[in-house]
Amino acid sequence: MSDYIKPLPKPSPTSRPYWEAARRHELQLQHCGGCGGYIYYPRPRCPHCMSDNLKWERVSGRGKLYSYTIVRRASTRSFADAPYVLAIVELDEGPRLTTNLIAAQEQLKIGMPVTVHFDDVTPEHTLVKFKPA
Numbered sequence: 132m133s134d135y136i137k138p139l140p141k142p143s144p145t146s147r148p149y150w151e152a153a154r155r156h157e158l159q160l161q162h163c164g165g166c167g168g169y170i171y172y173p174r175p176r177c178p179h180c181m182s183d184n185l186k187w188e189r190v191s192g193r194g195k196l197y198s199y200t201i202v203r204r205a206s207t208r209s210f211a212d213a214p215y216v217l218a219i220v221e222l223d224e225g226p227r228l229t230t231n232l233i234a235a236q237e238q239l240k241i242g243m244p245v246t247v248h249f250d251d252v253t254p255e256h257t258l259v260k261f262k263p264a
């Protein structure tokens with residue numbers, strides 16, 4: 132039994148490849164065969180062209196800090212590790228992910244380059260976070 136007390140992902144048939152890739156420390160996104168766009172979050176159809184011709188592809192894990200906030204008060208007992216950085220990262224491939232950025236407050240700057248970081252929070256769960264590049 133893990134000591135980790137925050138909510139954990141519950142993969143659906145659609146999102147399972149994303150979480151399985153994260154466990155292997157790979158960032159994978161759906162890539163649309165219809166329009167060529169990358170998609171996040173996982174979906175059964177492309178939100179740009181509605182194609183269901185989607186394939187999972189490994190992406191760079193590089194991007195930039197699009198926006199962030201610093202969470203200073205725990206919303207529940209599970210988040211008692213506040214303060215932490217809740218961020219939106221824009222990947223080089225285009226999609227924006229809501230994530231945690233592991234960085235000191237003084238480091239934070241909109242547009243700063245970031246890179247993916249895989250946090251193995253339990254033996255079965257790896258979370259996708261980011262850190263300064």
Ligand SMILES: [Zn+2]
Pocket residue numbers: 163164165166167168177178179180181182
């Ligand atoms: Zn598409």
